[in-house]
Amino acid sequence: MSSQHSQGWLSSTDRSRHGSKSALILVDLQNDFLPGGALPVPQGSEVISIANKLSLRFKHVIATLDWHPLNHASFAANYRARVPGEIVEINGVSQILWPTHCVQQTTGAQFAPGLDQSRISCVFHKGTDPEIDSYSGFYDNGHRRSTGLGEFLKERAIKELFVMGLATDYCVKFTVLDAVTLGFVTNVVRDGCRAVNLKSGDEQQSIEEMRMAGAAITDSDAVNPTGSTKSARQKEEC
Ligand code: VGL
Numbered sequence: 001m002s003s004q005h006s007q008g009w010l011s012s013t014d015r016s017r018h019g020s021k022s023a024l025i026l027v028d029l030q031n032d033f034l035p036g037g038a039l040p041v042p043q044g045s046e047v048i049s050i051a052n053k054l055s056l057r058f059k060h061v062i063a064t065l066d067w068h069p070l071n072h073a074s075f076a077a078n079y080r081a082r083v084p085g086e087i088v089e090i091n092g093v094s095q096i097l098w099p100t101h102c103v104q105q106t107t108g109a110q111f112a113p114g115l116d117q118s119r120i121s122c123v124f125h126k127g128t129d130p131e132i133d134s135y136s137g138f139y140d141n142g143h144r145r146s147t148g149l150g151e152f153l154k155e156r157a158i159k160e161l162f163v164m165g166l167a168t169d170y171c172v173k174f175t176v177l178d179a180v181t182l183g184f185v186t187n188v189v190r191d192g193c194r195a196v197n198l199k200s201g202d203e204q205q206s207i208e209e210m211r212m213a214g215a216a217i218t219d220s221d222a223v224n225p226t227g228s229t230k231s232a233r234q235k236e237e238c
């Protein structure tokens with residue numbers, strides 16, 4: 001039995017205990033990415049109601065938070081004579097410089113006020129290392145350190161992910177690409193995402209990249225997670 005477990009087999013009790021095998025991943029639904037924030041994503045607040053609607057359909061709702069120290073290497077303000085949008089290289093990794101945003105413990109880093117947090121069972125912080133950025137919810141941009149999200153999902157035998165949030169062309173895209181690489185059946189909830197669009201067309205290009213990598217592009221109305229029965233909708237703590 002224990003050898004079966006190590007090969008990924010699950011007993012029926014494991015199955016009923018874990019319930020649904022899919023999870024909703026809410027990417028960076030934080031004040032600084034909404035209009036009025038430090039790094040506003042156009043129309044970013046429109047996705048909050050979609051997050052609230054979808055959260056009711058999943059047993060496993062997981063959120064990521066961009067969570068930077070003030071001395072973070074992605075902030076233009078931490079360089080002499082650099083402005084947001086410029087590209088630098090830090091320890092061999094290319095980095096776009098951003099306005100100071102999502103600083104740990106600040107209002108800008110908090111969840112959007114309209115977001116129903118009651119359904120979120122676990123929060124994964126990223127971008128905490130001052131030396132390297134982390135667009136993906138799974139790994140930093142150098143793929144050096146895991147946030148723990150992949151391990152969390154695999155421990156619960158979650159096989160399918162529905163990803164939405166901000167921003168399509170950065171944190172959603174890299175989260176989705178890592179999810180596919182890690183072997184998750186990965187769906188992008190397109191109407192639940194908005195893009196920064198530093199260059200016009202970035203949004204469409206990101207969608208194509210995710211599709212080419214093997215992610216399915218879907219809309220919130222079509223999201224019906226496997227095992228989303230009434231009992232499966234009980235919230236699970238982290
Ligand atoms: C993000 C730029 C910098 C994002 C985070 O959440 O997409 N973008 N930090």
Ligand code: ZN
Binds near residue numbers: 066068074101102127
């Ligand atoms: Zn950031």
